[in-house]
Amino acid sequence: MSRLSALTDRVLTKEIKIRKIGVEDIPEIVSIQESILQKKVSKKWVQMVKNHLKKEESIGFVALKNGQVVGFIIGQIKGEGFGLEQSGWIEVVGVHPRQMGTGIGRALAEKLFQFFKKEGIRDIHTAVRWDAGDMLSFFKAIGFDRSVFINLSKHLD
């Protein structure tokens, strides 16, 4: 990154405030996701967000610019399983297309990492579609690498 763009990024992220997510943020989160996908989100997606916000082991943050929600991240602490000790998971993350590339996704992820660290969690996981190049690049840029797992799936008729 050039020195100028690094400086611009810092100035832009300075305008951004991050706070804990709440149910009142759901309409704006849905609107961001619909802007990203360029289509309506399913009822199931909205329900998934609502369910996360109800769970004690879930945690989320929103990024605000001029008081408006411009990005969100939801994570979860999972207990032991898959041969892992307690671990942190990033479930969903999204930044409004107009604000992408200005450091908001990184700022949201770092806030979540701070939370996990305070909870004594050191290992953080997520899953990305194999063909989602932008998501892969983002996660790589914020320190993720291939995990020890491979995902398996089976379709039931």
Ligand SMILES: CC(C)(COP(=O)(O)OP(=O)(O)OC[C@H]1O[C@@H](n2cnc3c(N)ncnc32)[C@H](O)[C@@H]1OP(=O)(O)O)[C@@H](O)C(=O)NCCC(=O)NCCS
């Ligand atoms: C992926 C996403 C969360 C990243 O948030 P963002 O605010 O745009 O990213 P940031 O500006 O914080 O970038 C952080 C790092 O990731 C990299 N990155 C982010 N988006 C990238 C992209 N599309 N391609 C390549 N690298 C990318 C940046 O280069 C940056 O690296 P650097 O800090 O070393 O320069 C956001 O762009 C997004 O919501 N994208 C849409 C995701 C999507 O398609 N969702 C639908 C399916 S679930």
